[in-house]
Amino acid sequence: MRDGPLNVEEIDLTNEARADVVIIGGGVVGAAIARELSRYNLSMSYWKNILT
Amino acid sequence: MGTSKANSGILHAGFDAAPGTKKALFNVRGNVLYRQLEAELGIRLKWIGSLVVALEHDNLRVLEELLCRGKENGVPRLEILSRDGLLDREPNLAHGVLGALWSPTAGIVSPFDATLALAENAVHNGVKVLLEQEVEQVLVEQGRVAGVVTDRGIIETPYVINAAGVHAGSVAALAGDESIAITLRKGEYLLFDTSRGDCVRSVLFPTPTKVSKGIVIGPTVHGNLFIGPNALDVACPDDVGTTAGGMSEIIEGARKLIPNLGLGSVITQFAGLRAVAAHDDFIIGPSSFVRGLIHAGGIQSPGLTAAPAIAEAVVEILRDDGLSLTPNPRFVPVRQSRLSFKEQNYTTRQRSFRLNPLHGRIVCRCETVTEAEIVEAIHVPCPAHTLDAVKVRTRAGMGRCQGGVLRSARVSAASKRVGHATKFRTQG
Ligand SMILES: Cc1cc2nc3c(=O)[nH]c(=O)nc-3n(C[C@H](O)[C@H](O)[C@H](O)COP(=O)(O)OP(=O)(O)OC[C@H]3O[C@@H](n4cnc5c(N)ncnc54)[C@H](O)[C@@H]3O)c2cc1C
Numbered sequence: 001m002r003d004g005p006l007n008v009e010e011i012d013l014t015n016e017a018r019a020d021v022v023i024i025g026g027g028v029v030g031a032a033i034a035r036e037l038s039r040y041n042l043s044m045s046y047w048k049n050i051l052t
Numbered sequence: 053m054g055t056s057k058a059n060s061g062i063l064h065a066g067f068d069a070a071p072g073t074k075k076a077l078f079n080v081r082g083n084v085l086y087r088q089l090e091a092e093l094g095i096r097l098k099w100i101g102s103l104v105v106a107l108e109h110d111n112l113r114v115l116e117e118l119l120c121r122g123k124e125n126g127v128p129r130l131e132i133l134s135r136d137g138l139l140d141r142e143p144n145l146a147h148g149v150l151g152a153l154w155s156p157t158a159g160i161v162s163p164f165d166a167t168l169a170l171a172e173n174a175v176h177n178g179v180k181v182l183l184e185q186e187v188e189q190v191l192v193e194q195g196r197v198a199g200v201v202t203d204r205g206i207i208e209t210p211y212v213i214n215a216a217g218v219h220a221g222s223v224a225a226l227a228g229d230e231s232i233a234i235t236l237r238k239g240e241y242l243l244f245d246t247s248r249g250d251c252v253r254s255v256l257f258p259t260p261t262k263v264s265k266g267i268v269i270g271p272t273v274h275g276n277l278f279i280g281p282n283a284l285d286v287a288c289p290d291d292v293g294t295t296a297g298g299m300s301e302i303i304e305g306a307r308k309l310i311p312n313l314g315l316g317s318v319i320t321q322f323a324g325l326r327a328v329a330a331h332d333d334f335i336i337g338p339s340s341f342v343r344g345l346i347h348a349g350g351i352q353s354p355g356l357t358a359a360p361a362i363a364e365a366v367v368e369i370l371r372d373d374g375l376s377l378t379p380n381p382r383f384v385p386v387r388q389s390r391l392s393f394k395e396q397n398y399t400t401r402q403r404s405f406r407l408n409p410l411h412g413r414i415v416c417r418c419e420t421v422t423e424a425e426i427v428e429a430i431h432v433p434c435p436a437h438t439l440d441a442v443k444v445r446t447r448a449g450m451g452r453c454q455g456g457v458l459r460s461a462r463v464s465a466a467s468k469r470v471g472h473a474t475k476f477r478t479q480g
Binding site: 017018019020021022023024025026027028029030031032033034035036037038039040041042 | 053054055056163166167168170171173174177178179180181183187200205206207208209210211212213214215216217219220223348351355356359360362363364366367370375377378379380381383
């Protein structure tokens with residue numbers, strides 16, 4: 001876990017990226033799941049397409 | 053944000069869904085959780101209650117049924133009001149009204165604000181967000197999820213949560229799970245400016261029939277009034293246009309409840325798509341075909357209300373599957389909520405201006421949005437990359453003139469100032 005907010009541009013998918021959980025969908029359901037998962041010490045949770 | 057940006061914004065009490073369904077269970081729990089989220093994340097919401105209005109004698113029996121169903125679902129403080137009490141409460145209501153089911157625990161919320169608040173807090177607590185990337189493939193090895201391929205690269209992962217809204221069926225199919233069939237059902241709306249916001253005090257529903265929940269009329273948290281939605285099956289997930297027939301249908305429906313509803317202050321129309329699952333309930337659970345794929349699909353109404361409860365359930369599914377979930381010691385449940393410039397009083401505005409002189413430039417006059425707020429929207433943890441995204445974060449262009457005098461040149465200038473290469477599109 002890192003301190004403070006993450007700059008979206010920092011994630012580099014050209015290198016091998018790993019995540020404990022990937023959430024596809026950044027509507028209210030994906031956002032709520034992401035927030036709930038952030039209570040736990042996962043190495044990474046990605047979630048996609050929060051806003052278009 | 054697909055459907056989450058085009059819905060009624062009602063935090064339903066939970067009397068509508070059949071007892072024992074996921075819809076009923078997660079609606080009632082979600083409604084309770086929003087009280088906590090309001091305090092923690094500063095989400096803009098109002099607990100104004102809802103009324104299901106009976107205009108015909110037959111309707112009174114339906115109200116009794118809804119009352120029983122609500123009690124069975126665990127909805128507190130439901131009561132049936134008589135005509136006299138109702139007209140005191142809602143003087144614009146049709147005078148032929150016979151009674152109504154009153155649900156004081158229903159509320160209204162800004163769906164953008166709720167989604168962004170959850171997202172920002174998640175990011176603050178370590179979640180990583182990939183904006184505007186599409187998952188093109190879900191990798192499966194020996195029957196188990198192994199990763200996802202996006203348009204910009206691969207992420208290895210043992211778990212994929214399918215929260216793809218109207219695309220939940222296609223995302224499942226990407227992993228080889230063809231079991232999810234989603235029907236798209238469009239709902240159209242008319243939005244009125246804030247001069248009509250006090251036309252009703254609570255959300256008004258007609259008595260539902262077997263085929264339709266009917267046209268709702270209600271205020272928004274920003275003081276507007278909306279009417280809608282109708283229900284029209286469509287084939288294409290991009291079909292969010294409005295139709296002349298749809299507009300007539302919702303105006304006629306709304307006028308049954310509020311006969312003197314004028315249309316002079318309508319400022320816009322929009323539509324959202326319901327993701328309806330074959331058995332009409334939410335699909336929440338592990339895939340029966342691919343291990344590590346968890347579905348949160350078919351989330352039609354009351355999905356906005358239910359979302360926090362669905363999130364709790366998904367985490368439990370992951371735990372049951374063996375994902376190690378130790379508490380994040382740095383989890384901060386609270387988001388520092390910001391008062392918009394419009395909401396600030398004179399003294400606070402002066403302070404804001406001293407801190408950032410860009411508050412002296414108004415970009416959107418109807419909603420009093422400053423250039424500083426646009427810059428901030430492009431800079432926050434889940435930054436805006438499109439003009440639509442700026443709109444939902446700041447309300448620029450969402451007032452009476454609907455962006456007619458929005459200084460989009462200033463928006464672009466502001467984006468350049470913070471170093472965004474992204475070109476602003478007018479549509480998301
Ligand atoms: C007309 C109408 C009125 C409603 N009124 C209410 C109400 O008053 N109260 C209430 O509680 N609920 C209401 N709802 C229901 C509520 O709006 C939805 O349940 C909720 O918004 C669904 O959220 P979601 O996150 O599942 O989907 P969405 O908000 O649609 O989000 C899904 C996201 O997944 C993304 N996505 C899809 N495929 C991919 C991919 N391959 N890669 C990356 N990302 C992808 C999409 O871009 C989108 O951003 C209403 C719905 C409608 C249509």
